[in-house]
Amino acid sequence: MGHIDGAEVAKHDKQKSCWIVLDSNVYDVTNFVSEHPGGAPIILRHAGTDATEEFKKYHPLDYLTDYLPADARLGPVDPGTFGQLRQIKEEKAVKASDSDSSHDLPHLSLCVSATDFEQAAKAVLPHKSYIYASTSANTGLSLKGNLDDWGRIHFRPRVMRNVGDVDPRCRILGHESPYPFYMSPMGTMGAIHAGAEPEMYKGAVRKGIHAVVSTASTKSSEQIMQRYVEEQESMKRASPTVLFYQYYMPVDRTKAIALMGIVKKCGYKGLWITVDTPVLGKRTADRYLQAEEAFAVGLEESASSWETGGDNAFAPAMGGRPVQGQLSPHTTWEDLVWIRKEWDGPIVLKGIQCAEDAKLAMEYGCDGILLSNHGGRQLHTAPSALMTLCEIRTYCPEVLKKLEVFVDGGLRDGNDVLKALCLGAKAVGVGRPFLYALGAYGSKGVERCVDVLAEELQTGMRLLGITSLDQCRPSLVNASRLLNEMYRPDQFSIKSKL
Numbered sequence: 001m002g003h004i005d006g007a008e009v010a011k012h013d014k015q016k017s018c019w020i021v022l023d024s025n026v027y028d029v030t031n032f033v034s035e036h037p038g039g040a041p042i043i044l045r046h047a048g049t050d051a052t053e054e055f056k057k058y059h060p061l062d063y064l065t066d067y068l069p070a071d072a073r074l075g076p077v078d079p080g081t082f083g084q085l086r087q088i089k090e091e092k093a094v095k096a097s098d099s100d101s102s103h104d105l106p107h108l109s110l111c112v113s114a115t116d117f118e119q120a121a122k123a124v125l126p127h128k129s130y131i132y133a134s135t136s137a138n139t140g141l142s143l144k145g146n147l148d149d150w151g152r153i154h155f156r157p158r159v160m161r162n163v164g165d166v167d168p169r170c171r172i173l174g175h176e177s178p179y180p181f182y183m184s185p186m187g188t189m190g191a192i193h194a195g196a197e198p199e200m201y202k203g204a205v206r207k208g209i210h211a212v213v214s215t216a217s218t219k220s221s222e223q224i225m226q227r228y229v230e231e232q233e234s235m236k237r238a239s240p241t242v243l244f245y246q247y248y249m250p251v252d253r254t255k256a257i258a259l260m261g262i263v264k265k266c267g268y269k270g271l272w273i274t275v276d277t278p279v280l281g282k283r284t285a286d287r288y289l290q291a292e293e294a295f296a297v298g299l300e301e302s303a304s305s306w307e308t309g310g311d312n313a314f315a316p317a318m319g320g321r322p323v324q325g326q327l328s329p330h331t332t333w334e335d336l337v338w339i340r341k342e343w344d345g346p347i348v349l350k351g352i353q354c355a356e357d358a359k360l361a362m363e364y365g366c367d368g369i370l371l372s373n374h375g376g377r378q379l380h381t382a383p384s385a386l387m388t389l390c391e392i393r394t395y396c397p398e399v400l401k402k403l404e405v406f407v408d409g410g411l412r413d414g415n416d417v418l419k420a421l422c423l424g425a426k427a428v429g430v431g432r433p434f435l436y437a438l439g440a441y442g443s444k445g446v447e448r449c450v451d452v453l454a455e456e457l458q459t460g461m462r463l464l465g466i467t468s469l470d471q472c473r474p475s476l477v478n479a480s481r482l483l484n485e486m487y488r489p490d491q492f493s494i495k496s497k498l
């Protein structure tokens with residue numbers, strides 16, 4: 001195969017003839033553009049350019065052989081002509097290092113609250129990446145409810161309790177954790193930081209907190225585990241951090257079992273099955289961006305055909321179009337029977353949103369449940385995790401004794417973790433604050449974010465009058481405002497059967 005001149009490649013920058021350079025090779029992707037699950041606009045934007053760096057944020061290089069026909073590869077670019085490729089106006093790059101030298105970025109020490117990381121990330125991330133992290137469903141009310149409900153519970157502190165020393169440690173699914181919070185699973189971290197998931201979990205390992213790894217990660221489950229092990233080795237295995245795995249169920253049973261096999265082989269310590277995502281929710285900010293991108297490259301007509309989602313859309317939300325088969329809308333409670341046979345470790349259902357389903361999870365022998373509305377990214381006006389926790393306390397308190405109950409969504413202050421624990425939760429998942437910290441400062445930002453939350457938590461324990469987490473109890477909080485609005489069935493009982 002002869003070398004291809006960069007200037008020639010630059011000419012093929014339209015839908016009717018679209019070439020792109022990836023890993024020093026020229027590909028004719030004209031027929032693939034409209035098939036691309038990430039949408040045609042992103043490919044057309046990079047038509048005629050070297051898109052390798054951008055490509056690697058989202059995909060392993062194997063995709064080039066897995067998804068493109070062999071004859072799409074036209075040959076290597078003439079190395080002396082890279083400069084003649086089409087250039088696009090660069091967006092701010094995703095930072096590859098921990099350096100905080102960017103003039104837009106406040107010094108890390110100026111981040112003193114978990115909410116500060118969002119502003120920092122907004123200043124340095126490409127707009128598309130920020131939208132990916134921050135977007136929420138529909139009019140944004142589910143996200144707003146998450147954020148607001150923490151403030152609707154007030155503490156009832158006890159004083160004069162000798163709070164000189166406090167112990168914030170707890171156990172999560174049998175694994176000791178320095179604090180009762182962990183890192184929530186989030187997909188496509190490569191869009192947020194060039195180091196992607198390994199950079200995020202480096203921060204977790206350094207601070208000892210546990211993390212749940214997403215099925216929709218940029219890096220493979222094996223790569224993530226490998227880098228985690230290397231980080232642990234570098235710390236002489238002194239970190240208590242373990243990795244759990246968040247599982248999106250593929251439609252195809254064989255693929256579902258194979259994925260579970262990989263997860264098991266890698267050594268993930270528990271399966272957190274996401275059950276609030278039978279289809280992708282409507283991510284409004286994503287939709288605007290997608291429509292703008294399509295419009296900019298003259299594809300406004302076809303944009304709408306990506307929006308309906310088919311019946312089994314995968315969760316990634318970088319403006320990507322649903323991928324058939326990656327996420328099953330057909331999952332039922334009965335699936336837990338075969339999953340249990342394939343997976344002998346702990347099972348947590350992620351995305352429980354009412355007391356009935358909490359009870360069902362208990363009856364089906366799950367080890368834990370995570371009360372969550374997916375960070376307000378799925379159902380419009382979904383209940384906050386705290387509201388669901390109130391329901392469980394009221395209608396099926398036995399669940400709190402038998403299962404480990406976790407909550408997530410909207411936590412932005414370490415003090416608030418204590419509210420969830422007082423109402424019976426085991427620990428709280430934290431999502432976006434860590435993602436923003438990663439985007440702005442890499443793993444150092446993640447470490448700082450853990451420190452910020454941990455300091456607030458420990459100060460909160462002292463001001464609340466407790467010295468260990470087993471002293472968290474319902475009388476230390478006033479949840480009346482949430483209880484007033486809580487669902488009331490006709491009779492004061494609920495049934496788990498559908």
Ligand code: HEM
Nearest residue numbers: 037038042051054055058063067068188316317318319320
């Ligand atoms: C030309 C070869 C390409 C192939 C074969 C390819 C393949 C795919 C596939 C299979 C997906 C579905 C999701 C997944 O499995 O990860 C996807 C999604 C996506 N692709 Fe590509 N892609 C290509 C080029 C690109 C380029 C050049 C970019 C960026 C400049 C890009 C950005 C994306 C994005 C943003 C998504 C959505 C991911 C998400 O929402 O998490 N792709 N692509």
Ligand SMILES: Cc1cc2nc3c(=O)[nH]c(=O)nc-3n(C[C@H](O)[C@H](O)[C@H](O)COP(=O)(O)O)c2cc1C
Nearest residue numbers: 133184185186187214274374375409410430431432
């Ligand atoms: C950018 C982003 C990506 C996410 N990806 C996933 C995912 O792949 N799987 C999943 O179960 N939950 C995912 N979630 C939901 C989180 O696990 C978690 O439920 C939520 O972020 C908690 O809310 P918070 O971000 O307000 O802390 C994602 C959330 C965000 C913000």
